[in-house]
Amino acid sequence: MTDERIARERARGGRPAVELTDRQRSVLRAVVEDYVLTAVPVGSKSLVSRYGLGVSPATVRSAMAELEALGLLSHPHTSAGRVPSDLGYRLYVESLMREAELDTTDRLMIRHQFSQVQLTSNEWLRLAASILAGSTRSAAVVTPARSRRARFGHVQLVALADGTRLLVLVLADGNVSQRRLDRYALERELPDEALDQAALDAAAALLNTELAGLSAPQVRRRAAKLPALAAHIGQVVSGQLEEADAVVVEEVFTDGIVNVLEQPEFAEGTKLRPILEVIQRSDFLEQLVPVLTRRGGVHVIIGHENTNDAMHEVSLVFAPYGAPDRALGLLGVLGPTRMRYPRAIPTVRYISTLMNELINSEYGEPQ
């Protein structure tokens, strides 16, 4: 568990303390890349034959032994090949990986897929998850962009033909929340009030000028001082804002869970179970929110670096998206620690910047 702390420390500070020789570095790189590709523990002989390191297997063996002593590789059993440890992957990601930006073709393909679809926001997130999953062959997770603090933007009240009233609340960050008002409660609490469209419009207009930009508790206080109908609606609105505040990660769009199922390490259903559970409850995202909020860019969390026990055999590659002070969403992929990091990282990065662009163009420039 000390290792775990060290690893996380490293993740933060950038440089690992370990100094490696060039040979060790290239052996580690080769081991990681071969293992990622084949999922088979890699031995010295097959390594030199496949990667032409220009030295003999024996030399590679001694390098491997050194790497193992450093905790970067491990041994399933005495006479099996080596497998990278979480720390090994960490080092690989930090300084060994030849991380390319995405090809132009990949970029175009992704951009093209995005352009295909009308941007109703949910469809859009679903699409992002699907592209991410397809492009990385991992499970993808995308959350909607939400402000950390919900603020009042605009309210509309609509009297429907069947007698219900609909409340549409636009938050300051552009998200929309709607609610059907209970007709009986309304008539019970406001028996003397006219509840036709004109009265509703008047109340909405009042609320729109009075509440602009306010947070949930502010709305509650201010609304209390307004006339009966507006006050009532104000309380409902405040409740909506509170709800929006309460959910850190409310709704997640996932895709490509089958991709993870395909991986040999999860071929056995029971292995996947706890992970699936965590994904679907989506609490694993909670831990990411503070990290990603504090510092943008792509974050990689490998195996045991994950605080969640169920996730000790998976890695996450995540990035935030959205306008910094307006609304923040998360997107990323989840796969076995044996993940194609050099593919996943640039993909997540690219899609997050793309979503930034799209969101900002959609919201218009800030005034």
Added chain:
Amino acid sequence: MTDERIARERARGGRPAVELTDRQRSVLRAVVEDYVLTAVPVGSKSLVSRYGLGVSPATVRSAMAELEALGLLSHPHTSAGRVPSDLGYRLYVESLMREAELDTTDRLMIRHQFSQVQLTSNEWLRLAASILAGSTRSAAVVTPARSRRARFGHVQLVALADGTRLLVLVLADGNVSQRRLDRYALERELPDEALDQAALDAAAALLNTELAGLSAPQVRRRAAKLPALAAHIGQVVSGQLEEADAVVVEEVFTDGIVNVLEQPEFAEGTKLRPILEVIQRSDFLEQLVPVLTRRGGVHVIIGHENTNDAMHEVSLVFAPYGAPDRALGLLGVLGPTRMRYPRAIPTVRYISTLMNELINSEYGEPQ
């Protein structure tokens, strides 16, 4: 006892042609129930010892052989126990199963869970899926209630502070669809038009009187004859209606996929893969839509009765919910053919009636 059962069969109408003796019936019932419980092919000896049928194993064996000849049981291999065939399950479900209504405790528990939550519609469906999954220990699927033909109800246009305009369309069935209007497109196409809140309100009012109750093509035609701004918005609205028409099953809420993963028949991940894929694409629901629309109540689809190849080893128990001519949604569970039908069927039935109640009270009574 016997007469009573026969009478009940008759009352139901539409019996499978096969006539079974009482013994065959009770053997088939015992085989199904034992296999559902244990997932192990059941042999004659263990059957009499566990179910005290009052006859010897040899007798049971001959009954089994007869049932096999009728295609109701099958044999994994010569010297293994019997397993119900799809047809066997079908017969069981139709006339052998002692289907109880749900216990009062179960009902109360379900009702209680529903009452816990504020009814924002998505949360509500998610909850329904979760309850369904938990209560049946299967995978649950719930779709939102949609009209088969989307009709215009009410439109609101909101000018936001940042310069975008928001269009909120309430369909006649009460569903809401919102869209952000592209500000630049708007200004390009309508250069001479004032686009402030007053102009938007006027346009909305016009559309609300002109378009009430119309379908997509009708909206398109009528809108063409309106003044510029209203005409433009009308086209957008028509597009929204078309979209709503196009998607048969747009968004599905699933839960409890892990429950299926837990079943021994799907312990191997590869088995589950195609099924997972189908669920997530959710096209398997399309086949259900016509059936469930034509005739309400709970429908059971067993193994090969499923037209979709990937679903040959799973059963569905589904029911529609919603007001008949207003909006129709689907809900149900998916599990191995070896499913606890006597539990799943009443649960699906109960939850669907519960959702009916809730929906109807929410929409108010029809005028």
Added chain:
DNA sequence: CGTTAGCACTCTACGCGTGAGAGTGCCAAA
């Protein structure tokens, strides 16, 4: 002094044969 070849050793995966156990089908007796 780092690198390499050689060698003994270790561990897994796989194929094979065997025996126990569960279940069947058939037949003759009750």
Added chain:
DNA sequence: TTTGGCACTCTCACGCGTAGAGTGCTAACG
């Protein structure tokens, strides 16, 4: 019609031996 008996079949778990891949160590080499 039901039952007991019996021969037969098939799977599954176990043990065993072998092939193969890989390691670690040591001694020789440049």
